Amino acid sequence: MGCSSSSTGNKKSEKVLKATLVIQNWYRGYRARLKARQHYALAIFQSIEYADEHGQMQLSNFFTFMLENCSRARKEDPELVSRLFESTFQDIKDRQEYVGLIDVPDSYEGPRLEFPLTFTDINHLLEAFKQQQILHAHYVLEVLFETRKLLKHMPNFTHVKTSPSKEITVCGDLHGKLDDLFLIFYKMRSVLMPPVSINRGHATDSKKSKGDITVTSSGKVKSNGFPSQQLSKHEWEQVVDILWSDPRGRKGCYPNTSRGGGCYFGPDVTSKILNKYQLKMLIRSHECKHDGYEICHDGKVITIFSASNYYEEGSNRGAYIRLSYGMNPRFFQYRVTSSTCMSPLHQRVHAMETSAIRILKERIISRKTDLMHAFQLRDHSRSGKISIAQWAFSMESILGLNLPWRSLSLRLVNIDTNGNVDYMSSFQDVHIEKPVKEVQSTLIETLYRYRSDLQIIFNVIDSDHSGLISMEEFRAMWKLFRTHYSVDIDDSQVDELANIMDLNKDGSIDFNEFLKAFHVVHKYEKLNTSNAKFANYK
Template identity: 60%
Template sequence: MGCSSSSTKTRRSDTSLRAALIIQNWYRGYKARLKARQHYALTIFQSIEYADEQGQMQLSTFFSFMLENYTHIHKEELELRNQSLESEQDMRDRWDYVDSIDVPDSYNGPRLQFPLTCTDIDLLLEAFKEQQILHAHYVLEVLFETKKVLKQMPNFTHIQTSPSKEVTICGDLHGKLDDLFLIFYKNGLPSERNPYVFNGDFVDRGKNSIEILMILCVSFLVYPNDLHLNRGNHEDFMMNLRYGFTKEILHKYKLHGKRILQILEEFYAWLPIGTIVDNEILVIHGGISETTDLNLLHRVERNKMKSVLIPPTETNRDHDTDSKHNKIIDILWSDPRGKNGCFPNTCRGGGCYFGPDVTSKILNKYQLKMLIRSHECKPEGYEICHDGKVVTIFSASNYYEEGSNRGAYIKLCSGTTPRFFQYQVTKATCFQPLRQRVDTMENSAIKILRERVISRKSDLTRAFQLQDHRKSGKLSVSQWAFCMENILGLNLPWRSLSSNLVNIDQNGNVEYMSSFQNIRIEKPVQEAHSTLVETLYRYRSDLEIIFNAIDTDHSGLISVEEFRAMWKLFSSHYNVHIDDSQVNKLANIMDLNKDGSIDFNEFLKAFYVVHRYEDLMKPDVTNLG
């Protein structure tokens, strides 16, 4: 009797254990699948981000092309060259940019007192928490005074730590003010006993870039020996044109925004390009290459590189100039990879990929132990690679989507191991279960990927049809994936993503025209040819930057002649084949009141992608075929 009871208990125990193991294995598989989906979503975000940066590099070469070919079209528009590229702006008088702007009594925002003190840092933080706007007079004065101090600094700042004085390294912030507030809350404000290095990319993407820049500059002016600023690849007026900071300035400072942008060009150029901690840790924004020469970089006239994206012009180009320019691009744009060697950074279009052997070679050459860099979003906020010799630190949490990644910073002290601190700004979605956060990320990633797909519909359709020898309307998943990779140029796991993007029949074949289902580009005018609509949508960001550069008075208007002339240059440089008659017809249609001017900014806003779930099906929407 006792034996039977014991046997029953044993069987129940075994059953419970097996059930627990089954549940445990199911949960592990469930978590693994969610993590895989999260990884794929992040890969989509990052691939498209880098492809856009590659486009920005191409746009920069177009600006050089434009400046060399624009003289015979409109001589007066060479003001663009004088304002943005070649002018020696050190001659500007303080009166024109600061003292001539009065602060009215009605202004109720923060009022800074120069010379600045820690009280002004507190004042600024409290004002920005209340979403107040700092008056343009103070913005210009802060930038003017910061530039004055930066001009006295070397290209690389040397700092020392001690057991009682650690240094905190922060990576990209990208206009995400809440992350900076959280860092200061957790780690304390900058001071003589609490030094910081901010490793570039303070601006762009986020909506509070000017606030972050003001906090960092005011803190720098109060503690010039204890707060250090490195230049990032987004501290560049060409990048700001695409990624939002220029728009933010012109929106927040409608009257004096142009002056602020002009001073910013000089300010960026005087930012140091790196920091060396305890003579053994190199802190730069991007990375290195096999030809990185720190001795040469110490001697570079950094103030002459207003935008590192625009190569030296033919008139001032020589081998030494080209070499210095390329080395600065490497410092700001490069990324580490696990593969040995140094090869072009094809994803971003600038800088290089550098392997563990390159890291060892450069660190050994200059008696350094570690490279700390930023420039890449990491799910955990940081990543260690190259046998612990390279650390990536990224301080903007929720960078792509709420819940997409943590932010982090590093604390360094001589003779001790670096300490990492992670955080995440917590809004409503961050409290959601992992599955809901992954769903949100995945939906957002697939949405922007679909938009990239529809912008290349004509090219993709031709590629699909070339593979479809039987004219069945179907391809194997491998054939479909080949076409997607070949046309879009995005390094993505297309086979794994196929279930999110296309219909697959019971035999496992892709109905390739379903790649464009439930998505379309809205046309600004009914008469526009579908190929032209698609082309304008694909290049809308580039065109907006170009025409905003021409629109020097920021009126939002350009002439019909400028539209035609610039399109001719653009299509020639980008090898875009659109019939001139189509462009001329579109230009005339866009000039609604026949005054010879085009509201080009409003025109570009008409090119947006409509998704089925947005319920925006209007009569002037085309399915592009």
């Protein structure tokens, strides 16, 4: 009987152990799938962010080109040039004249500042920000002028010394996240030295005694005007390289195609530069990292990012570094949240993923015409279906977002049992709300795609700052936009759209209303009807 009981007990133990292993393996797989989905969502956010930066670089290059070739442009179209640069070629206004252009209404209830700022002003400003109040543009402009004045007198390189009794706290990009800054101050309240905030990078010097730190900051500009007037072309390229370059695993130095400016540099480039200047390490920021930091190039490059929840709640941790003499860098991670307790991982991943898919869908719908053409070129049988590989290639070639399209296909399109994609489903659940049915879809998509650039161009052309587009201003804006982007849309279409949108026929259009007319409608904002697909994607 004793032997039988023992045998039965052993079998039960084996079953319990097997069940435990099954549950453990399932949970590990489940966590791994959640992490993969989180990684894909981050990739979407970052790729679209870089694509937007690419567009901004193009627009900046365009205005620089216009300035450099202003004489020729003035001869070809004097009216357009006068609209663009009417105030540029006048005497530069001083600070008070610029600030005086923006009045603060009596109805404004936010903080009111006096310059130079006192500690009382700073405390007042911080308390206002804690209450989610917005600083009026008048005071924002004053702060920018004050900052510019201070930066002009600061050196390009700052040398900071450490000693056995002192530490230096190094922060990366904060992107205006005040709660993250307060958390850093709270955590380092016992540190003697204030944090050294960086935007792009700094390097530790192995030659100097006491562990000197060299911190790069923005360059000092002596003259007013545009960058092309301040710096030579070679110097301006150096500034762009400093601002927009990123480390990568591949050797060499090659163009940063994601951002549209700067370069990618490999571990060999890092070693060469550090050896040349007898430095140990490069610490830089400028890229959001899931854990708040990343170490690459054999430990010689550290990326530190201090803005937690940068893309979405739960998208990433923030981090900072403490450096002290004779010790390795120490990393401190955190995540600021308004909740009293952190929501479960699957909820955070779902919210983050839904937001990422939503903005990706907007980017897809803005290129619908181009994507349809690419799909149909590969649909030789006119079945409405193509292979996943063909679909992924088309998405990448048109959108240029460098995303794992095969993996994302499960969330973006319908796939049949043979593994073929119904490519029309790429545009399901979302559409651009057309202001007028008669206007061609290509025009709607183009205006939506470049709406931010159109806003910038309009603000330059709108010399009276009225916020209204006259028909002449609208045509001038479109002419400039079409020239820059080589968009093949007939002027008559634009005139038709402008005339129809001028509802009260007063000869002008409110540009904000114009942009809002191209609203992206999401049929399933929370994507709740895709639960079956969502379950498969897990």
